[in-house]
Amino acid sequence: MTLPSVSPAIEFAEVSLRYGEGMRTSVALDSVALSMKPRSFVGILGPSGSGKSSLLYLASGLKQPSAGEVRVAGRELAKLSAAEMVALRRSMFGIVFQQPYLLHYLSAAENIGVGLPQREMNAAEKVGELALRLGIDSLLHKLPHELSGGERQRVCIARAVIGSPPILLADEPTAALDHANGHEVMNLLVSCREFATVMVVTHDPEMLEGADMVVRMRDGRVEDVSVSQ
Amino acid sequence: MIRTTSIQNPLSAWLYFRRNPARNLPVVVALALAVVLVAGIVTIVSSVDQTVLTMYGYQRYLSIVTPRNALRLSDELRSEVIKLVPNARTFDVIPAWTNVRTVFGKMPFPIMGVAHQDREFLAEACGVSLVTGRWPAKGAPEIAMSEAIAKNRDLKLGDIVLDPKSEDNFAAEPMKLVGTLRGPVWLAVASAEFVRDRFPVAIHGLAVIGASEQSQRSIDVLLDKQLDKSTARAWTYRTLVRDTRDALSSLYLMMRVIVVIIAVTVALLAGMLAGIHFGQRLGEFATLVAIGYSQRFLLRRIVGEIAILCVVAWTLGLLVTVAMLFGLAKWVMEPRGLLLDPMYPAAYLYTLPVPFALGVFSLVTVTRRLHKMDAVSVIERR
Numbered sequence: 001m002t003l004p005s006v007s008p009a010i011e012f013a014e015v016s017l018r019y020g021e022g023m024r025t026s027v028a029l030d031s032v033a034l035s036m037k038p039r040s041f042v043g044i045l046g047p048s049g050s051g052k053s054s055l056l057y058l059a060s061g062l063k064q065p066s067a068g069e070v071r072v073a074g075r076e077l078a079k080l081s082a083a084e085m086v087a088l089r090r091s092m093f094g095i096v097f098q099q100p101y102l103l104h105y106l107s108a109a110e111n112i113g114v115g116l117p118q119r120e121m122n123a124a125e126k127v128g129e130l131a132l133r134l135g136i137d138s139l140l141h142k143l144p145h146e147l148s149g150g151e152r153q154r155v156c157i158a159r160a161v162i163g164s165p166p167i168l169l170a171d172e173p174t175a176a177l178d179h180a181n182g183h184e185v186m187n188l189l190v191s192c193r194e195f196a197t198v199m200v201v202t203h204d205p206e207m208l209e210g211a212d213m214v215v216r217m218r219d220g221r222v223e224d225v226s227v228s229q
Numbered sequence: 230m231i232r233t234t235s236i237q238n239p240l241s242a243w244l245y246f247r248r249n250p251a252r253n254l255p256v257v258v259a260l261a262l263a264v265v266l267v268a269g270i271v272t273i274v275s276s277v278d279q280t281v282l283t284m285y286g287y288q289r290y291l292s293i294v295t296p297r298n299a300l301r302l303s304d305e306l307r308s309e310v311i312k313l314v315p316n317a318r319t320f321d322v323i324p325a326w327t328n329v330r331t332v333f334g335k336m337p338f339p340i341m342g343v344a345h346q347d348r349e350f351l352a353e354a355c356g357v358s359l360v361t362g363r364w365p366a367k368g369a370p371e372i373a374m375s376e377a378i379a380k381n382r383d384l385k386l387g388d389i390v391l392d393p394k395s396e397d398n399f400a401a402e403p404m405k406l407v408g409t410l411r412g413p414v415w416l417a418v419a420s421a422e423f424v425r426d427r428f429p430v431a432i433h434g435l436a437v438i439g440a441s442e443q444s445q446r447s448i449d450v451l452l453d454k455q456l457d458k459s460t461a462r463a464w465t466y467r468t469l470v471r472d473t474r475d476a477l478s479s480l481y482l483m484m485r486v487i488v489v490i491i492a493v494t495v496a497l498l499a500g501m502l503a504g505i506h507f508g509q510r511l512g513e514f515a516t517l518v519a520i521g522y523s524q525r526f527l528l529r530r531i532v533g534e535i536a537i538l539c540v541v542a543w544t545l546g547l548l549v550t551v552a553m554l555f556g557l558a559k560w561v562m563e564p565r566g567l568l569l570d571p572m573y574p575a576a577y578l579y580t581l582p583v584p585f586a587l588g589v590f591s592l593v594t595v596t597r598r599l600h601k602m603d604a605v606s607v608i609e610r611r
Contacts, residue, residue, distance in 0.1 A: 053609070057605050060519070062519060062604060062605050063605060083523070086521060086522075086523040087521075089519075089520070089521035090520075090521030090522070091521075093520075093521065094520075095519055095520055097516070097519070097608055099608075101512050101513075101516045101608075103239070103513055103516075105244075105245065105248035105249055106235075106239050106244075106248070107235075109236055110235050110236055110239040111239070112236075113235075113236035113237065113239045114239050114240060114517070114520070115520060117521070119237055119238055120237065121237070123236045123237045124236045124237070127236055159520070160520070
């Protein structure tokens with residue numbers, strides 16, 4: 001699936017996210033309004049607890065907002081059935097988490113294959129081509145425990161993008177990596193802008209060089225949005 | 230070279246089973262052992278039934294009428310029986326007794342004192358023939374018996390079968406084995422004249438043999454229904470089966486209880502293990518949910534994994550059981566003349582509840598946990 005280039009890829013309309021009830025309510029997001037263009041690289045920046053990860057989980061439909069609307073390619077996520085939500089997540093999103101989790105009994109190639117939206121006859125060729133493009137072709141036969149943290153995260157990115165999703169979401173993908181590995185992973189994510197809207201959550205502004213848009217979050221609110229010209 | 234099939238379907242249940250032997254092996258071994266245990270118990274318990282019906286299997290081909298409160302049938306009773314079954318052959322039988330070993334202890338087996346002119350007819354009716362030695366001579370202390378009984382008693386031609394000094398196998402004078410018989414049922418015969426003279430308190434019976442096994446069934450029913458039970462008793466295959474089943478009913482009930490206990494125990498343990506394994510795989514399931522796999526897909530996959538585990542373990546259990554029981558029958562039971570059927574079908578049917586219970590318990594445990602799982606919490610905690 002591809003996104004129409006005119007409508008926003010992801011749109012948050014006055015979105016709030018609260019946990020608990022009554023006096024014990026804690027606010028993770030408060031009236032967030034944001035719009036991300038197709039094939040743009042958007043960085044979400046902020047300290048711990050600022051609500052940046054919540055924003056990502058709302059975008060992917062893994063969490064539901066307490067108020068407001070989240071739209072992906074013009075479709076309001078709250079109105080989708082569970083089955084439609086699963087189908088949307090499979091076809092439109094690639095997700096990369098802070099901890100590069102891979103299935104321990106599968107090789108890197110097989111782990112990448114897990115990301116394919118459906119069973120394909122040419123899955124091996126697809127994985128091979130992508131791995132070559134991402135520079136991880138030498139890792140394909142290895143099991144997760146044979147890979148370094150950076151290598152595992154690159155395999156996770158490959159798993160996220162193997163189905164050519166129009167939206168790529170990454171939650172602190174460099175947090176568990178050293179500086180050099182972090183930069184390599186970030187460059188990889190930037191390169192995904194060619195085919196997808198990339199939303200990256202991080203607390204490290206250095207990692208967002210070259211971003212089309214940087215959203216600064218604090219205490220669940222959007223503090224600042226800077227768009228590069 | 231990248232393996233194409235596993236990349237096409239990396240989440241196949243079979244691939245998971247093959248790649249996680251350390252996780253699956255304990256459950257496979259537990260289930261296989263439970264199958265061995267259940268099939269072993271059922272086969273051994275069933276051998277009691279099988280032993281009785283084989284030992285006294287000659288009753289399929291003849292019925293014996295014996296008097297009540299007397300050593301001999303009255304002439305009236307004898308005439309009544311002959312009148313009831315006009316087409317059957319009847320002749321006198323006077324039994325001496327020997328004890329044969331079984332898995333559940335010694336059991337008495339009749340050495341039929343049969344007249345010279347009747348014994349070959351009796352043997353032929355039972356499908357038994359003389360294979361070594363000869364038939365007992367008229368009035369002589371001699372016995373011809375099936376090879377299986379001789380093996381069970383550890384006897385060879387010329388050995389003493391019944392002895393005045395024996396507690397279990399008594400005769401007023403030593404009786405020798407002079408011939409062995411072979412056939413589908415066990416049979417032992419002696420001279421009618423000798424038994425009549427030397428076993429003064431033996432009950433004299435009247436053997437009734439029909440023209441075929443089918444007509445024997447009708448004779449059995451007729452004798453069972455028509456004879457006055459206060460004066461005579463008909464010993465038929467029908468009553469043998471009924472009495473055996475009645476006698477063993479408590480044993481079978483206990484066996485079923487044991488099977489249920491084993492199945493539930495293994496299922497509970499496997500269910501707990503499945504829960505532990507699920508806990509260890511939370512990250513895997515949460516990631517798969519997060520990247521867009523439905524709960525339905527994951528459940529299908531779990532069902533597949535459990536089904537493979539059950540089928541593999543059950544098959545392994547069956548193979549081990551068959552090998553073990555064949556070994557037991559060949560090297561332990563047969564040399565002692567004891568009966569055991571390693572391929573008794575009911576024994577294997579009784580094992581089916583074990584994998585079924587394991588599958589259901591494991592599935593219920595994992596399904597409940599999967600439904601409760603919050604993928605985001607798991608991922609954030611990681």
